[in-house]
Amino acid sequence: MSYDLWYWPSIQGRGEFVRLALEAAGVDYRDRARTDGVEALTEDMGSRGGIRPYAPPYVVDGDLAVAQTAHILAWLGERRGFAADDERGNLELIELQLTISDVVAEAHDTHHPLTVSEPYEDQKDAAPRKAEGFREQRMPKYFTYFEDALSAKDGPFVRGDRWSHVDTSLFQLVEGLRYAFPKRMATIEGDYPKLIACHDAVAELDAIAAYLASDRRIAFNEDGIFRHYPELDGA
Template identity: 55%
Template sequence: MTYQLHYWPGIQGRGEFVRLALEAAGADYVDVARAAEELGGGEDALMDDLAELGGPRAAFAPPFLVDGDLVIGQTANILLYLGPRHDLAPAAESGRLWVNQLQLTIADLVAEAHDTHHPVGMGLYYEDQKDEAARRSEEFRQQRIPKFMGWFERALEGGDAWLAGGAASYADLSLFQAVEGLRYAFPHAMARLEPDIPRVVALRDRVADLPRIAAYLASERRIPFNEMGVFRRYPELDPA
């Protein structure tokens, strides 16, 4: 069965966590909205599918995954579904809960990263909330990034190569993506912090070297970071 991933076609965003899992699994999937409009792609079709697929169980927002009759929304929920099906989560319940906990903490980090450029409202442009964004970003750079990354560093102190034991899980892929996003949006802050989080950096490198992930990152399927996604590079929000 071919999975259908439905997500904004022009950004990495939250959908990228799902893309990375599907790619690492070598899963058969279609990134629906990235197809040509005559083939059902595009943002208008995405909004139509969001409203219709699943009926009363339609998703609140992209990303959502369609697998046969199932329509699954919320990034962490999609990964909870995919993980055990593709050896991207431990077999034991305790391990699966831990991986879900890691993913939800990454989701919190991602939401806060988004709020650095949209603190006052997502319906407004960044240009209409630049002063507030500068205030929020200062706290994010100085306190929140070190707190989140320090927590992941500690989680890796158990000595295993991966966050949840002997094999890569979707949480490892997601931490890779979080580091990449933070490096893109806050390069100066990350350059200062990275000496303090060697295990996180090493994990990021291990994920990047996974053969399927390396192939994906080198392909055109990997959308470059840009200023429409969650992680945005506004130099004034990350002073040297």
């Protein structure tokens, strides 16, 4: 069975969290806007009525279209075997995945501190203060939370030895923050050995290693969520 992923074709963005889980699980999917173009995405989204995706990413399976990154991952994880086996475990994974969504939104807001729709260049004056707060208070607080979650079981992943959608998302979070805030990450990441071990263990999964080396992995750039603006970074 093949799923259709719909997401902006030229950025990793939030779609990358879905791509990584699908790739790690070896699930067949079509990255539709990358094959059919961005117009096909806006057309598809516009053609859906009633309760429909508000924004990409969304995943389509037959007449089901599921949006919201954390929700997509929880849904696919339970269907495709990369969630937990019991209710408690899944509630914990969803809680962690939603917290990752919060960090992603805050990372986005460092370069869009005032409005979502205006470009960075029009918000440059406000961005350094937002980024400083993110770097100094929020990154350590979130990382401590994830470090604690990874300490609950033996093994590199949140569930121990088996990876889940939370682990692929933590991998992407570390990758994205290293790209956006290299100086800050160099200063603090040594304080979070379990988070980094989880990142490394995901990178070493055969399917992920193959994906990262492929042209399916889009490079980070300054149109995505994680953007490198040197003036927003600091040790």
